[in-house]
Amino acid sequence: MTEPAVLLRRGKDKAIRNRHHWIFSGAVQSFPDFENGGLLPVRSAEGEFLGWAYFNRACSIVGRMVGFGDRPPLESLREAIERAVAMRAGFFDASTTAYRLVNGEGDGVPGLIADLYGEMLVVQVSTLGMDKLKPFAVGVLTEATRARSVFERSHLPSRREEGLPMAEGLLAGDPVGPVEILENGHRFRVDIVRSQKTGLYLDQRENRRLAGSLAAGRRVLNAFAYTGGFSVFALAGGAAAVDSVDISSPSIELARENCALNGFTGAAVRFEVADVFDFIRERPLDYDLVILDPPAFAKRKGEVVAACRGYKDIHRVVFQKLPPSALVLTFSCSFFVDESLFRQVLFQAAREAGRAVRILGRHHQAYDHPVNIYHPETEYLKGFLLYVE
Numbered sequence: 001m002t003e004p005a006v007l008l009r010r011g012k013d014k015a016i017r018n019r020h021h022w023i024f025s026g027a028v029q030s031f032p033d034f035e036n037g038g039l040l041p042v043r044s045a046e047g048e049f050l051g052w053a054y055f056n057r058a059c060s061i062v063g064r065m066v067g068f069g070d071r072p073p074l075e076s077l078r079e080a081i082e083r084a085v086a087m088r089a090g091f092f093d094a095s096t097t098a099y100r101l102v103n104g105e106g107d108g109v110p111g112l113i114a115d116l117y118g119e120m121l122v123v124q125v126s127t128l129g130m131d132k133l134k135p136f137a138v139g140v141l142t143e144a145t146r147a148r149s150v151f152e153r154s155h156l157p158s159r160r161e162e163g164l165p166m167a168e169g170l171l172a173g174d175p176v177g178p179v180e181i182l183e184n185g186h187r188f189r190v191d192i193v194r195s196q197k198t199g200l201y202l203d204q205r206e207n208r209r210l211a212g213s214l215a216a217g218r219r220v221l222n223a224f225a226y227t228g229g230f231s232v233f234a235l236a237g238g239a240a241a242v243d244s245v246d247i248s249s250p251s252i253e254l255a256r257e258n259c260a261l262n263g264f265t266g267a268a269v270r271f272e273v274a275d276v277f278d279f280i281r282e283r284p285l286d287y288d289l290v291i292l293d294p295p296a297f298a299k300r301k302g303e304v305v306a307a308c309r310g311y312k313d314i315h316r317v318v319f320q321k322l323p324p325s326a327l328v329l330t331f332s333c334s335f336f337v338d339e340s341l342f343r344q345v346l347f348q349a350a351r352e353a354g355r356a357v358r359i360l361g362r363h364h365q366a367y368d369h370p371v372n373i374y375h376p377e378t379e380y381l382k383g384f385l386l387y388v389e
Helices: 073-089 128-145 202-214 229-236 249-261 276-282 301-321 339-353
Strands: 006-008 022-024 028-030 039-043 049-055 061-068 098-103 112-117 120-125 149-154 167-173 179-183 186-190 219-223 241-246 269-273 289-292 326-332 357-364 382-388
Touching (some): 006 049, 061 073, 061 128, 073 098, 098 202, 120 128, 128 167, 202 229, 202 357, 202 382, 219 229, 229 249, 229 289, 241 249, 241 276
Parallel strands (some): 006 039, 120 149, 219 289
Antiparallel strands (some): 022 061, 179 186
8 A cells, every 4th residue: 555545434345346436425434635636546444456536525426436446547537538439439420420429427437528519529527526637538539539629518516516617618629609410310500609518418319319200290399399309300200280399599599490401491380488387388288299308307306306296297287288199208307306206207197187198118318328337327318208098
């Protein structure tokens, strides 16, 4: 034990041995002197070397592993990023030019999200340790992708606990503006600087394609429409009409533009700026397919009860008002509302609505958002395709 290391309490090393990335504060027996955000070796109570992690005493998740075993930490980090980029190379062709390259712990790179939009790379950094490693990580990403620009959009609640301000700006390359990308052959304009997340909800790619396959001849409501991804796919799939509703006026304008980019205009393509909760209560909902893809209702564990109340209310009204044989494609991206709880909420909503509802399918995040089998917390998006009798 020649190098100062973090010592874990006896019996608290099981998660690390199982290649889980998080170390909670209660698992630590002692720290050496270090600056928050720094990389340190991790050892068991018996002195066995377990790997390297960065640490921040201010957080309940006090450490995050960047490498298991005795390899130098930057070598492990480089290899994890390069493996993540290489994995995506086999999945996408020229018909899709936007996808996630690095999915945090899902790819063994805690604290880092990286999405590619054509030749533009957009990163999110959620932890102090990764913020200190950002120049190295961005260098590896730029080398691996030959991206012309790297832009940071780190607007995440976790940064407050980490002692970090929100961050946005150009990290490398050419100035950033709106970019046009392809998703399964459909065109989308993405405003990187003014959008939510990194620009487009890439995790819904396969579910947008599913919506397109269900839409033929149906009247579709795309609630929480954001920039119209589900609307474009529904129209391309032959929907009779599509209504896109979102509370954000800029999002609706971009949804309108994205539909027009793909040749979809006219009386059957409608857009409305409105609170979705008000919309579903005040309108008749004469639709054959309703898509519900709201933002996270529970961003913290303490918000779960209120989130479930919101999910139940919106589904109860939708179930009450829809005509027989309608479909509902619904999602929750709230990590703290797991699939079992979300299904229970749907059951309660159906019972209160007095409608028979069948589950036709279960759906999750796209495969460029992998779930690390050793780190199940990387699974967050869950969805159901429902048949309302």
